[in-house]
Amino acid sequence: MPSERTRRRIPEATVARLPVYLRILGELADDEVESISSDGLADLAGVNAAKVRKDLSFLGSYGTRGVGYVVAYLVYQVRRELGLTHDWPVVIVGAGNLGHALAGHGGFSQRGFPVAAVVDVDPEKVGSVLGGVLVRHIDELSEIVQSKQINIGVVATSASGAQDAAERLVRAGVTSILNFAPVVLSVPRSVEVRKVDLAAELQILSYYEHRRSLAAHGQGSSHSATVVGLATDNGVARRSANA
Amino acid sequence: MPSERTRRRIPEATVARLPVYLRILGELADDEVESISSDGLADLAGVNAAKVRKDLSFLGSYGTRGVGYVVAYLVYQVRRELGLTHDWPVVIVGAGNLGHALAGHGGFSQRGFPVAAVVDVDPEKVGSVLGGVLVRHIDELSEIVQSKQINIGVVATSASGAQDAAERLVRAGVTSILNFAPVVLSVPRSVEVRKVDLAAELQILSYYEHRRSLAAHGQGSSHSATVVGLATDNGVARRSANA
DNA sequence: GATTGTGAAAGCGTTCACAGCC
């Protein structure tokens, strides 16, 4: 009999939404809200209620029909599923602009990801203090990762330094990487990589802006009815727009 | 006859990958590579060749059978599709840690998104210079957006300031927002929002790390064969891993 | 009466596999 703990794998799309639910549930708990319906949660998360119910059903049956979900209990279950029952110290590679901001950004430690170390290749930067953490030389990476039991590394180098940083992290024993450099990292399949590509995000927005301007100038193909939607700004209100 | 310019809408997933192809094509051009096959591009982008061909086919038939794609021509076509034939000035709201890093980050202007302005609510911060841009008061937002014809805004405030920042941006006339604050923004449907949620990214990595540790400790359900995969680290090689 | 949990349907996105073209 497989342990009750190891249930079916959770779809990627659901995993990506759990942190959003978790944050909202935390806020509700702070406001001393005791329970919430899938509808309410959906509203706050900007998704629809069916999705919330499906997503949460992958964790188990933690709601009560006719009532909703008990906030505190659900927080506990989501945290457990995400592996947030203990802290995950991270190491940041790159003490430049971005590494600086990330180390100084309280949100990390606050949410269970204390910055255990910052390393850089540049000896000039070694020794300075970033967000309360001493910057060390990248050659010390292995020792740091080992001694502090770090599983997650953050690549905050320039594009040209990123692949090397990733390889060093992998060699040091890190198995998950969050990559801020605009490069496709080459790592063993066993290493999980997520990327945050700022320029790409802006380019995606640019695509939609561009389309919009084509439509607005009557270059729209069959129906320029979509343009009407643009005009139908209902001030600043949404909530349950996705229903 | 609809203009040749306004072709079928491009799937979201494809739009999200175009910036990656574009960056790689740019590097190839710098290296004076003249043409590339879908296979080669797929390799560099970390996806498979069928996906590259499907994606590019949405732009039109710009390849040559038996040969591949001419790099310079494809760069032009992708840029045109993404609306990158002109610059898109952006305004950053929030002159804190993150706003600082973003403004100082050369990558923005370099890729066609010059930081036209940084604004903040805090009068203390107004007047200082960030990444070569003077920080102005948020009350001047409308004037700035109007006079500089800004369509894209970046929310780099704290969680508590984000919704207000978004509303001000929308009122000022911005129609696309890149949100770095850990909040679900409520905006009119006509406004495009993309979010970058650092804590969420780390929590997603934590999920996979956590799973891994469950499997490693023999708590795996049916087959712990996946663990073997972990041991099969082939040093640091991947490329075409997705094929 | 309210709300969850979930099969079934619909909608997207990815991959296959091959005809078409150089």
Add this chain to the structure above:
DNA sequence: GGCTGTGAACGCTTTCACAATC
């Protein structure tokens, strides 16, 4: 022979709709 472009198959994700439960 090599490589693109694409219909068709497949798989994942979302949404619907309703029986089960409080």
